[in-house]
Amino acid sequence: SQTIHQWPATLVQPVGSPLSLECTVEGTSNPNLYWYRQAAGRGLQLLFYSVGIGQISSEVPQNLSASRPQDRQFILSSKKLLLSDSGFYLCAWRTSGNNNEQFFGPGTRLTVL
Amino acid sequence: GENVEQHPSTLSVQEGDSAVIKCTYSDSASNYFPWYKQELGKRPQLIIDIRSNVGEKKDQRIAVTLNKTAKHFSLHITETQPEDSAVYFCAASKGYSTLTFGKGTMLLVSP
Numbered sequence: 001s002q003t004i005h006q007w008p009a010t011l012v013q014p015v016g017s018p019l020s021l022e023c024t025v026e027g028t029s030n031p032n033l034y035w036y037r038q039a040a041g042r043g044l045q046l047l048f049y050s051v052g053i054g055q056i057s058s059e060v061p062q063n064l065s066a067s068r069p070q071d072r073q074f075i076l077s078s079k080k081l082l083l084s085d086s087g088f089y090l091c092a093w094r095t096s097g098n099n100n101e102q103f104f105g106p107g108t109r110l111t112v113l
Numbered sequence: 114g115e116n117v118e119q120h121p122s123t124l125s126v127q128e129g130d131s132a133v134i135k136c137t138y139s140d141s142a143s144n145y146f147p148w149y150k151q152e153l154g155k156r157p158q159l160i161i162d163i164r165s166n167v168g169e170k171k172d173q174r175i176a177v178t179l180n181k182t183a184k185h186f187s188l189h190i191t192e193t194q195p196e197d198s199a200v201y202f203c204a205a206s207k208g209y210s211t212l213t214f215g216k217g218t219m220l221l222v223s224p
Contacts, residue, residue, distance in 0.1 A: 034211070043216040044157070044202065059211075090156060101147065102212055104156040 002027035004105040006091050012111045019064075019078040021108050023091030026072065033074040034092040034102070035066055044090070050074060051096065086112045115140040117205050119215025127223055132193050134218045136203035137185040143205040146186045147212070148177060151200045161188070193222045 003026045013019060025031050035047040046059045048066035056066050063082060067075045074091055091105040116139040126132050136146075144165035149157035163170045163177045163186065170177050176189040186205075190197055200219050204212040 044214045046211060049211055097209075101159055101162065103159065104149075107156050109154075 006105040010109045016080050021076040023074040025093045030096050031093040035076050036090040038088040081112045083112050115213040117213050117215045123219045125221045132190045134188045136215050138205040143207045145206045147204050148188050149202040195222050198222045
């Protein structure tokens with residue numbers, strides 16, 4: 001069966017510090033991968049998605065970036081965090097293909113102070 | 114692009130009552146409509162989905178209906194229980210596109 005992992009689970013970082021969040025998927029090949037951010041009490045904002053190694057699409061302009069160095073690995077990064085980057089970061093995967101189910105990882109709760 | 118509107122934003126019911134959450138979408142080509150349940154501090158979990166070739170799907174106390182002509186779909190929860198309390202998100206997509214989510218409905222079930 002498929003499993004999605006995210007780490008770290010929680011993170012407290014000072015403003016201006018770098019960020020690296022990692023997501024890995026097991027039990028599937030060539031998945032579509034997604035990064036979402038959820039501010040407290042708010043909806044799901046799609047940040048990036050990837051349909052293959054090295055292929056990244058950005059949904060919103062921001063100080064974040066994403067990379068997919070391996071088929072089942074998706075990384076979210078920032079060189080300098082802002083206070084507004086605080087939130088719940090969710091990675092998700094979906095089998096490549098037409099209208100397949102999408103599943104979320106456990107998330108990383110980031111607090112920028 | 115696709116736009117998904119979800120109502121109500123908050124819904125309070127008594128245990129045992131039914132709850133209905135409604136979503137509308139803008140792109141008539143959308144053909145996949147999942148619903149997610151997110152408990153406090155947890156990840157969204159897929160609870161039910163429907164594709165455009167059917168009008169209704171049921172799984173125990175949960176059902177989803179789809180009206181393609183009107184471009185709206187609804188989540189129905191019967192015999193609500195306190196553990197149904199959560200935020201529910203609807204979404205829509207077509208083909209290989211990304212999911213477009215509604216803004217969520219907070220369901221509160223009082224014992």
